[in-house]
Amino acid sequence: xxxxxxxxxxxxxxxxxxxxxxxxxxxxxLPGWATQFSALxxxxxxLDTLQISEFKRNDExxxxxxxxxxxxxxxxxxWVDVQLLDTDRVRPIDETVCVGMPGxxxxxxxxLIAQLPxxxxxxxxxxxxxxxxxxxxxxxSLTGQRVTSLEWQPSLVKAGQSYSDSHSLDMQFYQQDVFxxxxxxxxxxxxxxxxxxxxxxxxxxxxxxxxxxRLPKSVSIAPCCYHLIRGDHYVPMSSVGxxxxxxxxxSALRVPLQQTVTGGARVSRHRQQEMSFRLGFxxxxxxxxxxxxxxxxxxxxxxxxxEGFQYFCKWAADKKSVELxxxxxxxxxxxxxxxxxxHMERLSLAQQLFQRPLEMWLALDKxxxxxxxxxEVKLTEFCSRxxxxxxxxxxxxxxx
Numbered sequence: 001x002x003x004x005x006x007x008x009x010x011x012x013x014x015x016x017x018x019x020x021x022x023x024x025x026x027x028x029x030l031p032g033w034a035t036q037f038s039a040l041x042x043x044x045x046x047l048d049t050l051q052i053s054e055f056k057r058n059d060e061x062x063x064x065x066x067x068x069x070x071x072x073x074x075x076x077x078x079w080v081d082v083q084l085l086d087t088d089r090v091r092p093i094d095e096t097v098c099v100g101m102p103g104x105x106x107x108x109x110x111x112l113i114a115q116l117p118x119x120x121x122x123x124x125x126x127x128x129x130x131x132x133x134x135x136x137x138x139x140x141s142l143t144g145q146r147v148t149s150l151e152w153q154p155s156l157v158k159a160g161q162s163y164s165d166s167h168s169l170d171m172q173f174y175q176q177d178v179f180x181x182x183x184x185x186x187x188x189x190x191x192x193x194x195x196x197x198x199x200x201x202x203x204x205x206x207x208x209x210x211x212x213x214r215l216p217k218s219v220s221i222a223p224c225c226y227h228l229i230r231g232d233h234y235v236p237m238s239s240v241g242x243x244x245x246x247x248x249x250x251s252a253l254r255v256p257l258q259q260t261v262t263g264g265a266r267v268s269r270h271r272q273q274e275m276s277f278r279l280g281f282x283x284x285x286x287x288x289x290x291x292x293x294x295x296x297x298x299x300x301x302x303x304x305x306x307e308g309f310q311y312f313c314k315w316a317a318d319k320k321s322v323e324l325x326x327x328x329x330x331x332x333x334x335x336x337x338x339x340x341x342x343h344m345e346r347l348s349l350a351q352q353l354f355q356r357p358l359e360m361w362l363a364l365d366k367x368x369x370x371x372x373x374x375x376e377v378k379l380t381e382f383c384s385r386x387x388x389x390x391x392x393x394x395x396x397x398x399x400x
Contacts, residue, residue: 001371001379004364007079008244011357013072018255018354024294026279026344027286033350039069044346052345053268055352062349073353080356082392084381089114096167097141101134104387108222109138111383112197117218117397119145119193126150126188126216128196128207129178133160133171135197140169148187150176178206185214190398192216198390201228201253208237208366211396212373219370219396222382226362227253238368246361255351256359259389272341273305277312279344280337284313287333288325295320309334363392370396 011018016033017040025031034041043066047055055062067074090110098106112135119125123145127136130149140147149171151157157175164171178184179202188194194216196204204221211219226234227250234248278297285291297316305312310330317324367377375396382393 001364001368001377003079004238004240004361004368005244007357007361007364008246010072010075010079011354011361012246014354017350018358019252020347020351021251022344022348022351023275023279025347026340027282027294031347031350037070037350040066040350043069044349047346047349049342052342052349055349056345059352059356062352066349066353076353076357080360082360082379082381084384085111085115085393087111087114091142093138094141097137097169099163100132101137105134107387108197108383109135111387112195112220112222112393113138113142115380115382115393115395116195116220117193117395119143119217123191123193123217124148126192126194128194129199129203130156130160130173132156133164133173135195136160136171137164137167137169139195140164140171145170147171148192149173150178150184150187152177178203178210181206181210181213185210188214188216190215190217193218194220196221198222198224198388200225202230203228205229205237205366208369211370211375215374215398217398219375219394221366221394222390223363223366223392223394224390226256226359227251229253234362236365238365238372240368241365248358248362252358253362256355256362258348258351259355259359270302270305274300274302275344276334276337276341277305277309278316278337279340280309280333280335281313281316283336283340284324284328284330284333285322288328289322309337359392363394367394367396370394374398 016036020032055065063073063076091114093106093110125139125145125147127133127147127149130136130151133149136147136149147170149160151160151173154175157173161173174187176184188210194207194211196207199207204223207219207221232249234253236242281297282295285295298319300315304315313324313330363379367379370377375398378395380393380395381391383391385391
């Protein structure tokens with residue numbers, strides 16, 4: 001946890017690079033950080049599309065390249081390296097419990113359960129933001145112990161309870177708004193082990209806050225979706241975090257989520273096509289209709305992209321209630337969109353190296369808070385990045 005304060009200073013030094021939107025910045029020839037980090041910008045401009053694609057897939061190669069230009073970036077590993085827990089203790093979940101469970105989710109659950117502290121007699125588990133109870137199924141099946149599953153959506157509560165009953169699993173589901181701390185507290189006690197796998201934003205923060213009141217035996221959290229908070233900015237939990245001048249708005253909180261597992265050539269092609277279409281449409285609006293601001297277009301079914309760029313523009317214009325000119329050279333704007341895509345990708349490389357350090361900062365803040373309230377805390381990786389890039393595990397145990 002000693003890395004937290006120096007990591008904050010490092011992030012503050014480079015904040016122009018990660019407090020940016022490559023999509024928005026791509027509308028301009030120069031990014032806002034080009035003057036302060038002129039050497040980095042000069043080198044990034046030399047990259048061709050093949051080099052950009054390689055660096056997008058390979059953080060280590062990007063680190064070697066940019067670290068040779070700015071040596072301070074070479075501190076990257078001291079901020080992000082944590083222990084990857086071994087898989088020797090992993091036990092497979094019985095097939096009868098895995099119906100409907102996505103394969104990758106099953107691997108995550110098995111590896112997370114392998115790292116949980118053992119529960120003694122008279123101790124039980126609380127599954128936080130349970131969904132259909134996939135994690136709880138695994139815990140109940142492998143430990144034989146009782147699981148209390150808290151979930152907001154009634155349909156998921158009904159489905160989860162029905163499944164657990166039909167498979168004789170010791171699970172009890174409750175339809176629960178976990179932000180209602182008074183009623184949620186009734187389910188959390190000193191003999192509980194609370195577990196949250198990819199509870200989003202304020203949902204996992206709420207579990208930590210409740211732990212400070214109810215002091216469950218252990219808390220195990222794999223955080224996710226840090227930007228899904230009720231306020232405009234992240235509010236640090238630890239006293240150290242509150243004293244540091246590092247404000248993270250929702251845009252900054254989305255940066256760690258840009259770190260994804262490469263989905264193969266087909267996924268990359270689809271992404272390039274969609275982003276080129278979106279950027280081309282933006283170029284069209286700016287040139288033909290004098291739009292000066294970035295226009296946000298809603299999500300589109302991937303299958304509709306096969307209809308081509310002209311169809312996309314008409315679809316997007318309809319969604320935004322914009323009337324396009326009669327004579328538009330769509331090929332021209334598609335070409336501009338494609339060129340701007342590679343400009344955006346080049347800009348995004350400057351932000352890429354800060355995805356994991358920002359995630360580490362958020363996790364360390366929570367670890368320090370748990371330490372402050374008396375827990376013994378470890379921060380590890382419960383699985384490899386290939387299984388899920390959201391692989392950090394905050395493990396807190398209350399001393400006997």
